[in-house]
Amino acid sequence: MYNFDFVKPSSIADAVAALAGEDAQPLSGGQTLIPSMKARLNAPGTLVSLTGIPELVGVCREGDMLVIGAATTHAQVARDAAADFPGLAALAGQIGDPAVRNRGTIGGSLANNDPSACYPAAALGTGATIVTDRREIGADDYFQGMFTTALEEGEIITAVRFPIPQASAYAKFVQPASRFALTAAFVARFESGVRVAITGASENGVFRWAEAEAALSSDFSADAIAGLACSPDEMIADLHGTAAYRAHLVGVMTRRAVAAAG
Amino acid sequence: MGKVTMTVNGRARSAEVEGRTLLSSFLRDGLELTGTHVGCDTSQCGACVVLVNGQAVKSCTAFAADLDGAEVTTVEGMANPDGSLGRIQQAFQDYHGLQCGYCTPGMVMSTAALLAENPKPTEEEVRHYLEGNICRCTGYQNIVRAVMAASGQDVGALAAE
Numbered sequence: 170m171y172n173f174d175f176v177k178p179s180s181i182a183d184a185v186a187a188l189a190g191e192d193a194q195p196l197s198g199g200q201t202l203i204p205s206m207k208a209r210l211n212a213p214g215t216l217v218s219l220t221g222i223p224e225l226v227g228v229c230r231e232g233d234m235l236v237i238g239a240a241t242t243h244a245q246v247a248r249d250a251a252a253d254f255p256g257l258a259a260l261a262g263q264i265g266d267p268a269v270r271n272r273g274t275i276g277g278s279l280a281n282n283d284p285s286a287c288y289p290a291a292a293l294g295t296g297a298t299i300v301t302d303r304r305e306i307g308a309d310d311y312f313q314g315m316f317t318t319a320l321e322e323g324e325i326i327t328a329v330r331f332p333i334p335q336a337s338a339y340a341k342f343v344q345p346a347s348r349f350a351l352t353a354a355f356v357a358r359f360e361s362g363v364r365v366a367i368t369g370a371s372e373n374g375v376f377r378w379a380e381a382e383a384a385l386s387s388d389f390s391a392d393a394i395a396g397l398a399c400s401p402d403e404m405i406a407d408l409h410g411t412a413a414y415r416a417h418l419v420g421v422m423t424r425r426a427v428a429a430a431g
Numbered sequence: 432m433g434k435v436t437m438t439v440n441g442r443a444r445s446a447e448v449e450g451r452t453l454l455s456s457f458l459r460d461g462l463e464l465t466g467t468h469v470g471c472d473t474s475q476c477g478a479c480v481v482l483v484n485g486q487a488v489k490s491c492t493a494f495a496a497d498l499d500g501a502e503v504t505t506v507e508g509m510a511n512p513d514g515s516l517g518r519i520q521q522a523f524q525d526y527h528g529l530q531c532g533y534c535t536p537g538m539v540m541s542t543a544a545l546l547a548e549n550p551k552p553t554e555e556e557v558r559h560y561l562e563g564n565i566c567r568c569t570g571y572q573n574i575v576r577a578v579m580a581a582s583g584q585d586v587g588a589l590a591a592e
Contacts, residue, residue, distance in 0.1 A: 170451050171451070172449050172450055172451045173450045173451060174450055175433075175450035175494065175496040175497070177496070177497065177499075196494075196497070199492060199493060199494065199497075200474065200492055203453075203474070203492045203493070203494070204473050204474055204492065206451075207472065207473070216450060216494075218494075218496075218497050220497060244486070265563065266477070266562045266563025266564075267487050267541065267544065267545075267560055267562075267563060268477065268480050268487045268488055268489045268541070268563050269474065269489070269492075269563060271483075271486040271487055271488055272488055272489070272492065272493060346475070348562070348563075
C-alpha cells in the first residue's frame, strides 16, 4: 500500500482537528480499511487512529438505552451487552471471526456502511441514534445507500445509542468466505411496535421492511409474515446469489429472527 | 519513519516503522521473528494471528504504529522456557494437527486465545473459534483433536469423520 502519515490523538477534539488536514481519514479497527488500502482502493495522506481515545470505548446502560462508544470492539459488545441487550450482543458475536472481532469496531462498521455488514441492521432495526462529534443523527436519516451515510467530511461517530427492545434477534445467512451476511434480518419488538431491518440484500444498503413491520406489530409471530414476499427489485445479484434468491432469504431470515426473539 | 516499542514474548523490542508497516512486517522484518506466517495478506486465512494484549489479532491487518506499547505474543513465545514444545505445540505434534505447517502458527495462537477464555471448550466451540483460521491440508479433524488434547480433554470421545 502507499505510505501515509500516522497520528494517534488521545482526545476527540484532537482527532477532529487532525481530520481537518488534507487527505486525512479516520482509522478505527481497520478490518475493512487496511485491506482496501492494500488493494489501493484507498490511499489517505494521513491516518488518524481513533483507538487511543478512552471516552470512545465502552458499553453503558442509561435508562432504557444502551450506549456504546464508537471505538468499542465487536468482541467487547458481544461480552458487555449480553445482559442488557442480548440480541445486539449475539449479532456482534457473529461478525467475522474472533480475530476480526478483537479489532473491528461498531463505529467503523457504521461509518463504512457496507451493504452486507451486520451492525447497520441493528442500528436501523432499533431506530438507534448515531452520536457524532457535532450532532446526533437518527438511524432512519443516517443510512443513505451502499457505503453512503449522513456523515460529513471529517465528522466522526463518537457513540451509538440503542433503545433496548422488549425482544429482539438477528438471523444471519452467512456468506462463508467473507463471513458477511449474504442476507440477514434484525427484528426488534418495542411497546410502540416492531421494527425489521434487512442487510446484505439491497443495492441501496440496509433497509426497513415496512410490510413485515406492520404485520408483526399486530401479531408478533413467524406465521404472521408466512405469506409475505419481498420484491427482488433493486436486490443485489452476484455469484453468491441472485436477486430472487436474496428476496426469498429476506422472508426466511425475518421469520427465523422472529422465532428466535420469541 | 518512527520508532515503535512493544513487549514481544516478554522482551521489550523496538524497530523503526513507516505508517504503513503492518504488525506482521514489524515482527518478521523488523524483529526477524519469522514464525508468524503471512498467508493471504487479506485477513482471510489467519496464518498471521498473534496475541495482542492477550487477544487474537490478525497481524497482517493492524499497523505497528497503532500498537506502540502493546504486549505481543507470537508462536516463538509458545515454547517452554527450556526450548521444548509448549503444551499446545506438543498437542499439535502428538495429534498430527499439521501437514505442511503453514497455518500452524496462527492455529496455535488462536488456540491459546481460545483456551485462555474457555479452558474446556466443546468440539463445536473449537470449530466455531477457529473459523478464521484456514488449513488447506488437514481437513481440520486433527487440529480439533489437538486443541481438545491441549485443553486436557478426552480426544477419544470425538466422533470420527
